[in-house]
Each structure stands twice: as C-alpha cells, then as structure tokens.
Amino acid sequence: MxxxxxxxxxxxxxxxxxxxxxxxxxxxxxxxxxxxxxxxxxxxxxxxxxxxxxxxxxxxxxxxxxxxxxxxxxxxxxxxxAGNEEHLLTLLRQHQGEVTAQIEQLTESLDIVTHKISSYTEQLAEGATGPIMCTAPQSS
Amino acid sequence: MxxxxxxxxxxxxxxxxxxxxxxxxxxxxxxxxxxxxxxxxxxxxxxxxxxxxxxxxxxxxxxxxxxxxxxxxxxxxxxxxAGNEEHLLTLLRQHQGEVTAQIEQLTESLDIVTHKISSYTEQLAEGATGPIMCTAPQSS
DNA sequence: GCTTGATCTAGAGTCGGCTCTAGCTCGTAG
DNA sequence: CTACGAGCTAGAGCCGACTCTAGATCAAGC
The missing domain is CATH 1.10.1660.10 (Multidrug-efflux Transporter Regulator; Chain: A; Domain 2)
Known part of the structure; x- marks a missing residue:
C-alpha cells in the first residue's frame, strides 16, 4: 500500500x-x-x-x-x-468483562421497560377504564 | 395481601x-x-x-x-x-429505543475488544517475536 | 495590505449526578 | 441526664469529560 x-x-x-x-x-x-x-x-x-x-x-x-x-x-x-502484552491483555479482558456486564444489565432493564410498555398498552386497549398507574400513583 | x-x-x-x-x-x-x-x-x-x-x-x-x-x-x-397514557407510552418507547441502541453499540464495541484480545493472545502464543502493536505504537 | 478562517495555548466554565458539611432535632439506651 | 445514632435542611463541593474563551499566529484569497 x-x-x-x-x-x-x-x-x-x-x-x-x-x-x-x-x-x-x-x-x-x-x-x-x-x-x-x-x-x-x-x-x-x-x-x-x-x-x-x-x-x-x-x-x-x-x-x-x-x-x-x-x-x-x-x-x-x-x-x-514489548514486554507488556500480559498487562495489556489483562486490561482488555477486564474491559471485556465490564462491557459484558453492562450488556446484561441493559438487557434486564430493557425487559422491564418492555413489560411496562405492554401493560400500559393493554390498559389502553381495554378501554380507558381504571386508573393509570402500574407503579406508584402517589405516596401513601 | x-x-x-x-x-x-x-x-x-x-x-x-x-x-x-x-x-x-x-x-x-x-x-x-x-x-x-x-x-x-x-x-x-x-x-x-x-x-x-x-x-x-x-x-x-x-x-x-x-x-x-x-x-x-x-x-x-x-x-x-389519567389522560397521559399516550404520553407515558411515548416516553417509555423512546427509552426502549435508546436502550436497544445502547445494547447494539456495546455489542459492537465488545466485538472489537474481543478481536483485539484474540489477536494479542495469538501473538503471545506464537512466541514473543515481532513488535507488540496491533494499533498505533507511535505517532508517525 | 487586509480579512477570513483554522489553528495554537492556558486556563476558566459547564453539566450531570451525586456527596459531603454544618448545625440542629429526635428517640432511645445506659 | 447524657451520649449516640439517625434524621432534618440548606447549601457547598467534587468528579469526569468535555466545552468555551481570550488573545495570538499564520496561510490563503481578494
């Protein structure tokens, strides 16, 4: 080249x-x-x-x-x-682990959000009867 | 209950x-x-x-x-x-999209890191011949 | 020659999300 | 009665990652 x-x-x-x-x-x-x-x-x-x-x-x-x-x-x-390859790999592997963990966490959150969306959607479909909530309309 | x-x-x-x-x-x-x-x-x-x-x-x-x-x-x-369900859903869907995008981005990054890890690992396995790099040992 | 626009340095400012401090009030245990 | 620990408020401080400003330099086009 x-x-x-x-x-x-x-x-x-x-x-x-x-x-x-x-x-x-x-x-x-x-x-x-x-x-x-x-x-x-x-x-x-x-x-x-x-x-x-x-x-x-x-x-x-x-x-x-x-x-x-x-x-x-x-x-x-x-x-x-040269001479630091091991250390470099350690850093990269650590980051790899962190990213993997992040993805897991996000996937979990996504799940929750998706569930919330479908329950709201259902409520809307069933006609607007009943209170909105789903979580905490007001404190006590 | x-x-x-x-x-x-x-x-x-x-x-x-x-x-x-x-x-x-x-x-x-x-x-x-x-x-x-x-x-x-x-x-x-x-x-x-x-x-x-x-x-x-x-x-x-x-x-x-x-x-x-x-x-x-x-x-x-x-x-x-009540009366804001649509708006609520909009917010949730938007977040859903953002989280999905985040997961995609992270997955991509994870790929890159994983590739880097395997190429370093290979280099190490092949005996420590050749320079470390992989990306940018020094500027110019 | 002069203006424009990109660059330079050093350093100040911003923003989000907490975290910490000071000074005070409770309720309970010794 | 006093000491402790947990809580309260208002407000200051901090950290990461930029972002912006001021004031100077320089190359190119009119």
Whole structure:
C-alpha cells in the first residue's frame, strides 16, 4: 500500500472521528494518545493515519464506558512497547468483562421497560377504564 | 395481601434500593418521586412500599441511562393521573429505543475488544517475536 | 495590505449526578 | 441526664469529560 495520507489537520480528524477539536487537544493533554501528535509548520498538529486509527479505538472504548484514565493506562503500555502484552491483555479482558456486564444489565432493564410498555398498552386497549398507574400513583 | 409495611425510614430504603440517603433526599428535591414522601413524627421521611417500588424502577431507569430530568418527566405524568397514557407510552418507547441502541453499540464495541484480545493472545502464543502493536505504537 | 478562517495555548466554565458539611432535632439506651 | 445514632435542611463541593474563551499566529484569497 502506498502512503495513504500525508497527515491530517485537527479539523479533519475531528470530522472523521466525531470528536470535537477541543476534545482532541484535551485527549492529547491527558495522555490518551500513544505519543504527542507530530507538528507541522506553525506548530499545528498533523495526525498520521495511525493516530486516527488509535483515536477510533479510543472512541470505541469511551463509547463502551472505559474512563479516560484507563485508556491512558492502555496507551502507556502500548507506548512502552514489548514486554507488556500480559498487562495489556489483562486490561482488555477486564474491559471485556465490564462491557459484558453492562450488556446484561441493559438487557434486564430493557425487559422491564418492555413489560411496562405492554401493560400500559393493554390498559389502553381495554378501554380507558381504571386508573393509570402500574407503579406508584402517589405516596401513601 | 395484608399491610406489608407500616413504612420505612430513609436508611432502610437506602439499604434496599442501593441508593445513598443523600441520593434519596436529592431525588425527592429533584421531583423524581411521584409525590413528596410522607413525614412521620419529627418530620422524618416515611417511605411506603409504593415509594420503594417506584425507587426501584428509578434505579433501573438510571442504570439504563435515563437522565434524571426524563425520570422527573415520567413522574410528572404519573402524578397528573389519567389522560397521559399516550404520553407515558411515548416516553417509555423512546427509552426502549435508546436502550436497544445502547445494547447494539456495546455489542459492537465488545466485538472489537474481543478481536483485539484474540489477536494479542495469538501473538503471545506464537512466541514473543515481532513488535507488540496491533494499533498505533507511535505517532508517525 | 487586509480579512477570513483554522489553528495554537492556558486556563476558566459547564453539566450531570451525586456527596459531603454544618448545625440542629429526635428517640432511645445506659 | 447524657451520649449516640439517625434524621432534618440548606447549601457547598467534587468528579469526569468535555466545552468555551481570550488573545495570538499564520496561510490563503481578494
């Protein structure tokens, strides 16, 4: 493959990652990036494809609830290079577990909501007789 | 069924809902409860079973990402009584959609993490030859 | 030459959701 | 009678993750 990109500006990266330019600078300050972004003339950031790829990963991790400090930790390990694979795997497996748990929790909540919806729907169908409730119309 | 409970103190409710007493008072101030909690002698809160049931629902909604203002809105509708079933259903269906979307997003993220885990694991198994990466060892 | 728009830095502000503090009142146990 | 623990209110504080502001720089187009 040829050189895919000569480097992207912060604005372009914002577009393709969905992060704001503010967030991009913020992430860099926070050490979420594996390395500080290369600078072009005038001190402007020039993102490599690799940076963008990493940012996409970060977006995914954030979307699945990984806090920034954990992502920074991950980045630290990658930055330090070989010899940390075990640790990296540990982090990833932990997150995997957390995401799985989240999905379970959400599935459970979804169930409850779905039940509530069908009981309301039934009530409406049966003609609007009887009080609305289903849960707690008023305290005592 | 007989009167199951003569009313619970805030501490007891905290125990059974998993919310802190602070959070319970906070929720009440925020109008998340359908009605302000009954007060016993000395102005202390006395929670009915219904209150507790409602709080359990709130905990579930929060756990599935519903913001407090939305829960308050829901509570408002319940409080206002009959004639708002449609609106209530709209709220619930919307949340249902959001939770479903969340689950999809998480499932996707889980996939990515799982892939990353297997590729790291493979690398480790193949003997520690080659660089760690997988994504972005360093910028440019 | 001048304006426009994107970028830069440092640092302040915002928002949601609690959490904690201070200072007071109860009810019960010793 | 006093000490404790639980509760009360009003309001301040905190944390995470951004978001925004001010004031400066720079490249490109008119």
């Amino acid at each position: 040829p050189e895919t990109n000569p480097g992207l500006s912060i604005g372009q990266v914002a577009e393709r990652t969905g992060l704001s330019v503010h967030a991009l600078r913020f992430y860099e300050r926070e050490g979420v990036l594996v390395a500080p972004v290369r600078r072009g003339p005038g001190g402007r950031r020039v993102y490599s494809d690799r940076d963008v790829e990493w940012l996409h990963l970060c977006v995914n991790l954030r979307a699945s609830g990984m806090p920034l400090p954990a992502i920074r930790q991950y980045a630290d390990l990658v930055r330090r290079g | 007989p009167e199951t409970n003569p009313g619970l103190s805030i501490g007891q409710v905290a125990e059974r809902t998993g919310l802190s007493v602070h959070a319970l008072r906070f929720y009440e101030r925020e109008g998340v409860l359908v009605a302000p909690v009954r007060r016993g002698p000395g102005g202390r809160r006395v929670y009915s079973d219904r209150d507790v049931e409602w709080l359990h629902l709130c905990v579930n909604l929060r756990a599935s990402g519903m913001p407090l203002p939305a829960i308050r809105q829901y509570a408002d509708l319940v409080r206002r009584g």
